[in-house]
Each structure stands twice: as structure tokens, then as C-alpha cells.
Amino acid sequence: MEHTKHLWRAFLILLVLGVAGIFVRHFLIPESFGEQGFYRYTSLGEFKEKPVIHGAVGSCTSCHQEIADTKTAGKHASVSCEVCHAPESVHAAGGQKIADMPTNPSHTLCATCHQFLEARPKEFPQVDVTQHLIDLGVMAKGEAIPDGACIVCHQPHTL
Amino acid sequence: MSHALTGYLFPNDVHILWSLMIVMYPYITGLVAGAFIVSSLYHVFGRTELRPVARLSMSASLAFLLVATLPLLFHLGHPERSLNIVITPHFTSAMAAFGLIYTLYLTLLVLEIWLVYRKDIILTASRSRGLKRWIFATMALGVYDISEEALRVDRRVITVLAALGIPAACILHGYVGFMFGSVKANYWWSTPLMPVIFLFSAVMSGMAMVIILYLILMRFANRPIDPDCVQSLARWLWLFVVMTVTMEMLEIVTLAYERNEEWVVIAPLLNTKLAFSFVVVQVVFGSLIPILLLGIVVLMQPFLTSPLRNTITFIASLILLIQVFAMRWNVVIGGQIFSKSLSGFRESYHPQLLEKEGILSAVLIFIVPFVFLALFNKFLPLYGDAPETKAATTEEG
Numbered sequence: 001m002e003h004t005k006h007l008w009r010a011f012l013i014l015l016v017l018g019v020a021g022i023f024v025r026h027f028l029i030p031e032s033f034g035e036q037g038f039y040r041y042t043s044l045g046e047f048k049e050k051p052v053i054h055g056a057v058g059s060c061t062s063c064h065q066e067i068a069d070t071k072t073a074g075k076h077a078s079v080s081c082e083v084c085h086a087p088e089s090v091h092a093a094g095g096q097k098i099a100d101m102p103t104n105p106s107h108t109l110c111a112t113c114h115q116f117l118e119a120r121p122k123e124f125p126q127v128d129v130t131q132h133l134i135d136l137g138v139m140a141k142g143e144a145i146p147d148g149a150c151i152v153c154h155q156p157h158t159l
Numbered sequence: 160m161s162h163a164l165t166g167y168l169f170p171n172d173v174h175i176l177w178s179l180m181i182v183m184y185p186y187i188t189g190l191v192a193g194a195f196i197v198s199s200l201y202h203v204f205g206r207t208e209l210r211p212v213a214r215l216s217m218s219a220s221l222a223f224l225l226v227a228t229l230p231l232l233f234h235l236g237h238p239e240r241s242l243n244i245v246i247t248p249h250f251t252s253a254m255a256a257f258g259l260i261y262t263l264y265l266t267l268l269v270l271e272i273w274l275v276y277r278k279d280i281i282l283t284a285s286r287s288r289g290l291k292r293w294i295f296a297t298m299a300l301g302v303y304d305i306s307e308e309a310l311r312v313d314r315r316v317i318t319v320l321a322a323l324g325i326p327a328a329c330i331l332h333g334y335v336g337f338m339f340g341s342v343k344a345n346y347w348w349s350t351p352l353m354p355v356i357f358l359f360s361a362v363m364s365g366m367a368m369v370i371i372l373y374l375i376l377m378r379f380a381n382r383p384i385d386p387d388c389v390q391s392l393a394r395w396l397w398l399f400v401v402m403t404v405t406m407e408m409l410e411i412v413t414l415a416y417e418r419n420e421e422w423v424v425i426a427p428l429l430n431t432k433l434a435f436s437f438v439v440v441q442v443v444f445g446s447l448i449p450i451l452l453l454g455i456v457v458l459m460q461p462f463l464t465s466p467l468r469n470t471i472t473f474i475a476s477l478i479l480l481i482q483v484f485a486m487r488w489n490v491v492i493g494g495q496i497f498s499k500s501l502s503g504f505r506e507s508y509h510p511q512l513l514e515k516e517g518i519l520s521a522v523l524i525f526i527v528p529f530v531f532l533a534l535f536n537k538f539l540p541l542y543g544d545a546p547e548t549k550a551a552t553t554e555e556g
Contacts, residue, residue, distance in 0.1 A: 003309035006277070006302035007316065010270065013300070028246045038249055118164045118503070 055088030057081060062095070067157060074159045084109060084156065105148040110156075166503025175495045175508040178516040182491045183230035183524060185335045185357060186484055187223050190528075192332040192358070193365010194220035195268070195324055200395065202271075202321035208391045214275060215376065215541045216369045220328075221268050222528035222535065228261070229524045233516055253338055260334055264327045271320040273298070274313045276539050278305050283539075332361040339490060346421030346501070347428070347494040352410050356486075359403040364483035366396045367476035372532070374473050376541060386465035390456070393472040397453035400479065404446040407486070424501040432496045432507055437489045445482025449475040 032041035060081045061068040071077060082088060084104065091101040107129055116128045133139050133149055164173065197216035201209040232238040245258035273280075281303050284295035336357025339348040370392050377384045414425055429437055452475040456468045463471075492508050511517045535541065 003304055003306055004312055006300055006304060006309070007312065009300040009302060010273070014266065014270075025246055028242070033247060038247075118166065118168075121167075 051089065053087045053089045054082050055092070059088045059092070063092075063097075071157050074157065076156055076159055105151065107145045107147075107149045110150040110154070164503060164505050166498065167500050168498035168503040168505060169500050172498040172500070172503075173505060175492065175505070177491055177495060178234060178508070179510040179518065179521050180230040180234040180516045182484070182487045183521050184227070184234075185332075185361075185491070186364070186487045187230065187525070187528075188227050188332055188335050189357070189361030189364045189483060189487075190368050191220050191223045191227055191264075191365070192328040192361040193363065193367075194223065194369050195328045195365070196362045197366055197369045197392070197395075199321045199325050199328075202317055203325065206391060208385075208387045211385045211388045211542060212369050212373050212392065215373055216365075217268070217272050217275060218532060218535050218541055219369060219372055219528070220365070221272055222531040224261075224265060224268060225531060226524055226527045229527070230521070233520055233524070253334065253341060256334060260327075260331050264324070264331050267320055267324050267327055271317055271324065274317050274320070277313060278310065279539050281305050329358055333358050339494065342494075344499050345494050347425060347497070348490065350410060352406060353490075356403065356406050356410065359399060359406060360483050360486055363396065363399045363403050363479055366392060366399060367479040367483075370396065370472055370476040371480070374469060376536075380542065382542065384465075384469055386469065389469050389472055390460065390465075393453055393456045393468070393475075396472075396476065396479070397450070397457050400446070400449055400453060404442075404450065407441075407446075421501060424497045424504075427504070428493060428497050432504060433489050433493050436485050437493070441482055441485040441489055445478055445485055449478050449482065452478075 030040040030042075032043075033039070035041040057068070057080055068081075071081075085091075086102050086104075091097065091099055111129050114126050114129075116126045120126050129145065129150075133145060134141055138149060139145065194216045197209065198213050198220065200206040201213040228241075232241060235241055244252075244255050248255035248258055250256075277299065280295050280298045282305075284292055284299055285303065287295060333354040336354030339345075339357075340350055340353030342348045370389065373392075374384060374389070411429070414422055452471050456463070456471050456475070460468065495505075496507060497504050510521075512519055514520075532541065
């Protein structure tokens, strides 16, 4: 085993690095990792601490049942209120109104779902928004689409 | 937007998320594996004519390995989170195997390079002074034993490491191919042949890169080019090109002949979206021309002068580097252009020059290994034919 000193030293270095790696890994693994599954268990508590932004449908219907009834009869029944309106947290807190609910009159909101796309199922109502407004004489070619262009004719709650 | 998509696409099929960086990743990893195989042909299989490139190929392999993860880090929105996959790998995830495979291969490669260069390191340490001496003495681990016996032991260990390195290199790149081959929802990727094709084209690209580096390095160092070495590399390269292209074509022919449901989308994919990058670049320009050129070099050896053979081999190698890049592109991007509903296409992918995962980033990442090699060459020669280094890598080594 003469003349192998350098190899033993290299082996020792690798061994030290390997052990150091295992040691460092031990400290890098988050404390509650693996407690209830392959994730950091305490992250659930952290998520719970975060303020609630969206209130879901129930939080709206507790005050606006009549609008909910109208909407339920229409085609947008399955679209949640906060999809088009702002999240509940900007409007109400602890069951009390804190500010007016902002409205978004831009056509881009409607176009998110209804702009014509080849990829959408054919039976889904969709339209080339710009061409549609030109055809109706609402605007000329090259002009910007005015705010509120869609809701002049289409009422999202009663549709 | 309305013209960007044709046919029916699932809602989550609209974007190409695996970008140019994910093309670069298998490309660079392939160069790592391929360059290593060249060095193994010498160290394990005793192809003594490849001795002039034995060191270069190993160093090139390391240089590319060091940047192999860069494209992935550029791709991630939170690169710092990449460590999580190494710290807590989930063994049902193919990607999680990466940390283990990469570390294993890096260790093997560094050890082997260290042993190959040990004599040079010791000689440099004993010749220099000050900081340089200290650095080289540290690299020698304080042992200055270059007796014939010690070097013989080194050679034996090098052979073992190089032999272990072959499966390691195959796993390193086979795993990259597996990453695509195991996506069962994607017909363009999901084939058991995919890891094998990736592996063979990796060897091909690595060999081509070693040829190019060797010829350029010799030109700049003003040293004679070893015609037997280049001839042998050309012959090996030819073999690997023929095998790789055969498998690439076999895959398409099988798809075309079987005409299973996926052919409905694969055929138009090849005819339209990938017409240029697959048919023109990968198959006609990238495969047929190098097969012909290398065939000329190999079969007409007695009738051609060695400078002419070197030039033809150089050109064929350059084309093959483009071919392999095109292959990676066609796999990665091609697999995302069509919808998994099989009835629609999205717009082709055009990377921007300046975006994070764009062309400039890709070029910069690709330049880094060459900078590493140039720096390496400043301290330890990439060509191993200096008289005093002969003993370190002998024929049987």
C-alpha cells in the first residue's frame, strides 16, 4: 500500500465532504418537514395566518341576495361574484361595508372569456370584440374600444 | 391572438413554458456525456490514437458539467428554491434524482481529472513560488509522490474511475431523455427510445465538440494536428451519427407506419410547424450531409490528404453540433406546439433576444464553458503530449 498516500488523502477529503453534506442537509431540512406528509407541516399554520382576501359567494349573498337570485337565473350562474368584482376584503370587513365595491367597466374583463378563440368550444358564446363593435357602428376601425362598451347592451347579472 | 391558435387546444396547452433554456439544458448535458465517452475510449478501451484528446475531452466534460445547471436556474422563477429538490428529493420524481446523479458524476470526473493531471500539478508546484506554489501544493494534497509505482497506481484508479464514469455518463444523459420519454401525455416525447436517442446524440455532439476544440486549440497553440487521432475520431463519430440518425428515423417511421391516433397531430407537426427545424435542419442538412462527409473521410482515407480530411471532419462536426441542437429544439419545443387533445396547434415559439430565457442568455451560458477551458489551459495544459507528462497517461492507462 505504499505510494497511495495521495489517494487516501483524497478519499478522506471526500469522506469529510460527504459527512459534512449529510450534516448540512440535516440543518437545511425545515423542522416540521415530513411530519404529516412530504411537505413542511408548519406551512399550513402560516397560510392560516394570512388575511382572507376573497370571501366566496356566501359572503356576498348575506347582503345581496336579490342580485344573487337574478344571477342564478341567468347564464352567469356558475361565475362567482369576485371573478368580475373586486375581492370581498376591499368592500367589507366583519360583516360591515368598509368601501364601495369598485366596478371594472373595461371590455377586457368580458373578453377574458368571450373574445373569439379557435381553441374555445364552438357552442361557447364568443366574439371578435373589435370587429363586433365596428359592425354595430359603436366605433370606427383603428379607434380604441371605449370603456363600458359591452355593458351598454349586455347586462352581466340578467344574461 | 385569434390567429395564433388553430384547432382545439386544452386551456393549459396555450403556452410554451419549457423555453429555449430547456433546449440548452439537454444540449449542454449531452456535450458533457459525449466528451466523457471520448476520454473513456482512451482510458478504458485502450484507443491509444485518441491520446492527444484524452485530457481535452475530460476537461471539456467538466467545463460543460459546471454550467449544465445554469439554463435550469435561468428558467426557474425562484432559482433559490432549486436547492429544495436536492435537500429533500422525493424518489417518485425523476427530476429529484438529478442532485444525486449530478453529484456522483461531478465527483467521479473531478477525481479522474485530478489523477490525470497529478504529475503536472506536482511539477508545477515544485517549479513555482508564492501563491501559485501554495495553490498547486494544495491541489496535490501535499503529496509529491511521482514515483513510477505511484503513477502506476494512479493509472489503475483512472481506469476504474473511467469505467465507472461510462455508466454514470449514460445515466446522466439517459435520465435527461427519460425526463421527456416518461411524459405519457405527450405522444411526441413518450417513447422508450427517447432516452436512448438522447444518449446517442449526446455522444455524437460530445465527439463533434472535442474534434472542433482539438483542431482549434492546435491551430492557436501552433502545434501539429495528429491526423491519426482526428481520423479515429471521425470514424467513431461516423458510427455514432449513423446509429443516432437510424434511431431518430426509426422512431418517425414507426409512428408513420403504425398510424396510431397520435399520427393525426405528428404528421402536420412535421409538415408545418417543424418543417424547417426537423426536416431541413435536423434530417437533411444535419444528418445526411455529415454522414456523407464523414463517409468520405473514412472510406476514402488513402486518397485524401490529412489536412483535407481534418477540414472535412471539422465541417461535419460543426454541422452535427447544429443537428443535435435542432434535435433538442424539435423535441422540447415541438412537443409543446401541439395540443394534448391532438386536434390543435399553437403559434410557433420565437425566443426574444433580451428576455431572461432568451437568445442572449443562451449564448452567454454557452460561452462560459469555453472561458472555463481557456482558464484551465492557463494553469494546466489541455493537450497532454509534453514529454514530462507522457508517463501520466500511458497507452495501457
